[in-house]
Amino acid sequence: MREGMRDSIPIALGYLAVSFSLGIIAANAGLTAGQGFWTSFFCMASAGEYIGFTLIAAQSAYTEVALMTLIANARYLLMSAAWSQRISSKTSVLHRLVMALDLTDELFAIAIARKGHLNPWYSYGAAVLPVLFWAGGTALGCIAGDILPRNVVSALSVALYGMFIAIIIPPAKNDKVILWLVVSSFVMSLAAKYLPLANELSNGTRIILLTIIISSAAALLHPHKTETEEEA
Amino acid sequence: MTHNVYIYMAIMIGVTYLIRMLPMTLLRKQIKNEFVTSFLYYVPYVTLSVMTFPDIVEATQSPIAGIIAFGIGILAAWKGANMFQVAIISCVVVFISEMVLI
Numbered sequence: 023m024r025e026g027m028r029d030s031i032p033i034a035l036g037y038l039a040v041s042f043s044l045g046i047i048a049a050n051a052g053l054t055a056g057q058g059f060w061t062s063f064f065c066m067a068s069a070g071e072y073i074g075f076t077l078i079a080a081q082s083a084y085t086e087v088a089l090m091t092l093i094a095n096a097r098y099l100l101m102s103a104a105w106s107q108r109i110s111s112k113t114s115v116l117h118r119l120v121m122a123l124d125l126t127d128e129l130f131a132i133a134i135a136r137k138g139h140l141n142p143w144y145s146y147g148a149a150v151l152p153v154l155f156w157a158g159g160t161a162l163g164c165i166a167g168d169i170l171p172r173n174v175v176s177a178l179s180v181a182l183y184g185m186f187i188a189i190i191i192p193p194a195k196n197d198k199v200i201l202w203l204v205v206s207s208f209v210m211s212l213a214a215k216y217l218p219l220a221n222e223l224s225n226g227t228r229i230i231l232l233t234i235i236i237s238s239a240a241a242l243l244h245p246h247k248t249e250t251e252e253e254a
Numbered sequence: 255m256t257h258n259v260y261i262y263m264a265i266m267i268g269v270t271y272l273i274r275m276l277p278m279t280l281l282r283k284q285i286k287n288e289f290v291t292s293f294l295y296y297v298p299y300v301t302l303s304v305m306t307f308p309d310i311v312e313a314t315q316s317p318i319a320g321i322i323a324f325g326i327g328i329l330a331a332w333k334g335a336n337m338f339q340v341a342i343i344s345c346v347v348v349f350i351s352e353m354v355l356i
Contacts (some may be wrong), residue, residue, distance in 0.1 A: 032336075032338060035338060036336075036337050036338030036341065039337040039338065039341050039342060039345070040337075040341050044269055053259060053261065053312065057259060057260075057263060060263070061263050061266060061267065064267040064271070065266055065267055065270045065271050066270075069301065069302060069305060070266065070270050072305065073268065074262070074266040075306065077262075078257075078259065078262045081256065081257055084257065084261060084262070084265055086268050087265050087266065088265050089267040091266050091270055092273065093267055093272045093297070093301060094301055094305070095269070095270050095274075096273070096294065096296065096297045096298065096301070097298030097301075098270075098273050098274045099273055099276075099277055099294060099333055100277075100294050100295065100298075101274075102273070102274050102275070102276070102277035102278040103277040103278075106277055106278045106279075109278070113308075115279060115324065118275075118278050119275060119279065121278070122271065122274040122275035122278050122279070123271065123274070125274045125278075128337065145340050158279035160317075170327075172315065173315065173349065173352050173353070174304055175348070175354070176313075176314045176315045176319070176348060176349075177314075177345045177346070177348040177349035178345055179313045179314065179348075180310055180314060180320065180323050180327075180344040180345055180348050181342070181344065182341075183306050183309070183310040183313065183323075183324070183344065184323075184327050184328070184340040184341035184342070184343065184344035184345070185337050185340070185341050186302045186303075186306045187306060187324075187327040187328055187331050187340055187344075188327075188331045188335070188336065188337040188339075188341070189298075189302055189337070190298075190299050190302050190303055190306075191328055191331035191332055192331060192334075193299065194299070195332055196290045200296075200299050203296060203300060203303070204299055204301050204303045207299070207300045207303030207304050208303055208304075208306075208307045209257060211303065211304040211307055211308065212302075212308050213354060215308055228304070229301060229304050229305060232300065232304045233297055233300045233301045233304065236296075236300045237293050237296040237297045237300050238293060239287050240292070240296045240300075241292035241293040241295075241296060242289070244292070245288045245289070245292045246291065246292040246295045246296065254350070
């Protein structure tokens with residue numbers, strides 16, 4: 023458990039910066055610091071929470087929030103599936119239920135980098151600080167977004183996008199298909215936002231449609247070989 | 255009609271948890287369909303890309319600062335900077351650009 027905590031310190035610090043900018047978005051959506059804290063505490067999802075808060079700000083339908091949360095977090099389906107292959111069959115269902123709470127990109131990465139079966143206690147140790155920093159950072163962002171000068175808030179608001187970039191660029195560097203996928207997503211996203219007709223779509227609908235269209239096209243044109251699934 | 259913020263929170267928390275929990279507890283064998291596995295593999299990259307751009311340009315006071323942060327963030331990640339470094343670099347770039355631009 024102590025090993026997990028030690029490995030997670032850099033992750034926790036990164037989460038603090040990013041969740042702060044998430045808190046600013048949560049405050050814009052009308053959430054209090056307490057509501058931001060608990061949403062982050064239980065969700066532990068950057069993209070998923072980002073889109074959720076954006077939709078709350080727009081007073082979107084509950085179904086749209088559910089659907090977008092599903093799409094934005096779809097990568098965790100894969101990680102959870104990959105993780106399931108690394109858990110000893112002796113690990114109880116209760117342990118699995120708790121471990122699933124904190125399956126994030128970074129905690130997945132450090133857990134999967136270890137050899138052999140995953141020890142639930144390592145995962146718990148690794149999760150403690152990141153969860154507290156993530157939830158605490160969101161709450162701070164909710165409060166401080168109002169107090170800090172406009173230029174500081176503006177600067178901090180890109181931390182979240184920086185994190186997204188850090189997730190998509192390294193795989194794009196190593197895999198040409200993903201590179202093309204990322205580039206065409208940028209271009210089509212820009213087009214969908216400003217071209218006539220398409221620009222009438224809500225943010226959520228735009229993301230859903232583009233995700234389904236581009237991912238399907240890529241899956242048809244370049245089926246991905248499954249043995250690399252562990253790297254997801 | 256106004257929506258209840260606690261219902262929003264419950265939906266976000268519930269859906270997020272089910273996505274992480276169900277495969278880990280239920281999945282005992284690999285998914286075989288090549289289209290489904292490929293589709294699931296590509297989804298995260300597309301979703302995150304679409305959410306990043308052009309939204310990053312609209313998040314800052316000056317759109318130009320957002321564009322510069324976007325470019326330098328990609329460059330930093332390409333050169334091997336980790337998540338924390340890319341996030342901080344992007345923030346600093348916006349802060350400095352806006353001092354000059356505004």
